Amino acid sequence: MNQVDYLRISLIDRCNFQCQYCMPEGSELEYVRRQDILSQDELLTLLREVFIPNGFTRFRLTGGEPLLRPGVVELVRAIAALPQTQDLSMTTNAFLLAGLAQDLHDAGLRRINISLDSLEPETFDRIVGNRGRSRWQQVWQGIQVAHHVGFDPLKLNVVVIPGVNDHEVPNLAALSIEREWHVRFIEFMPIGNAGLFQDKGWVASETLRQQIRDRWGLVEATVCGNGPADVFKIPGAKGTLGFISQMSECFCDRCNRMRLSADGWLRPCLLNEIGQLDLKTALRSGIPLSEIRLQVHQLLSAKPEINYKQRESGTVGAYARTMSQIGG
Ligand code: SAM
Ligand code: SF4
Secondary structure, three states, X not given: OOOOOEEEEEXXXXXXXXXXXXXXXOOOOOOOOHHHOOOHHHHHHHHHHHHHHHOOOEEEEEOOOHHHOOOHHHHHHHHXXXXXXXXXEEEEOOOOHHHHHHHHHHHOOOEEEEEOOOOOHHHHHHHHOOOXXXXXXXXXXXXXXXXXXXXOOEEEEEEEOOOOOHHHHHHXXXXXXXXXXXXXXXXXXXXXXXXXXXXXOOOOHHHHHHHHHHXXXXXXXXXXXXXXXXXXXXXXXOOOEEXXXXXXXXXXXXXXXXXXXXXXXXXXXXXXXXXXXXXXXXXXXXXXXXXHHHHHHHHHHHHHHHHHHHHHHOOOOOOOOOHHHHOO
């Protein structure tokens, strides 16, 4: 049985981008009210008293856009300082990263994943839903600063969408040759924007691997914190290429994670809401921490069955929430 020791923590459900594949087209998302977002104290109490005693030691901060969370640097410092924290990382769109990278690193963040779906400013702006000044340059600047500050490994996440950015796969893969950057190609899932998914479809990781293999060759590799990614490298490259294939190769049986939303819902699975726990209400209504700890313990015991059910139903379905709401 997999040890479930990895918690993805959404710091905020809002975002300064509206990526085509993440946010539903034409409809406004309902955001969590400010007072319903777990405070820093509540989050730290849950980590110390509930998650760590249940064996969680690895934490990823995500969102929405985590860098929009007021006090994000303090929060990073506090989580990094917990003696049981073995690994702390963040997933960000990097729009605000240039100004925060050094402080985040000083606070104890060492690993970062940055979404970068295109190297073409126009395509990038189309994907992130930008109608004003181009956002690409500022994101690229954020990546450069993160590199100089010393984030290691520095991973770049690409969601590949046919007819949108699939022509850029070789250029994006080439980023791993000269620099120690780890480019990860993620299969587009019908979560967030099912209309776009139906319209465009998705590209299987193996198709991308073949394209890269034909051009440069590809050998197996490893990188710290590879999670569900299959990792390879172009021979001689400094960085690696990861492929996250949740559409073509269901990895529910290997799942080692749970997700905590910004308003305190603990979900054992990204793709369904079986067993979810409302930890914010439990905490605020004064339920003893020992009781909350036990509820999470029971959910951990139920997770293999939840993984099994999800595996049976497959990845394609209708999901009520976007990645930005769950904490992707
Ligand atoms: N805002 C941050 C970012 O974009 O990196 C963190 C939150 S975002 C929800 C986390 C990850 O979810 C990103 O790497 C994004 O590409 C991925 N994601 C969102 N919607 C997706 C979808 N429909 N299919 C595959 N990946 C998706
Ligand atoms: Fe925002 Fe990240 Fe979703 Fe893009 S993928 S809209 S940056 S939460």
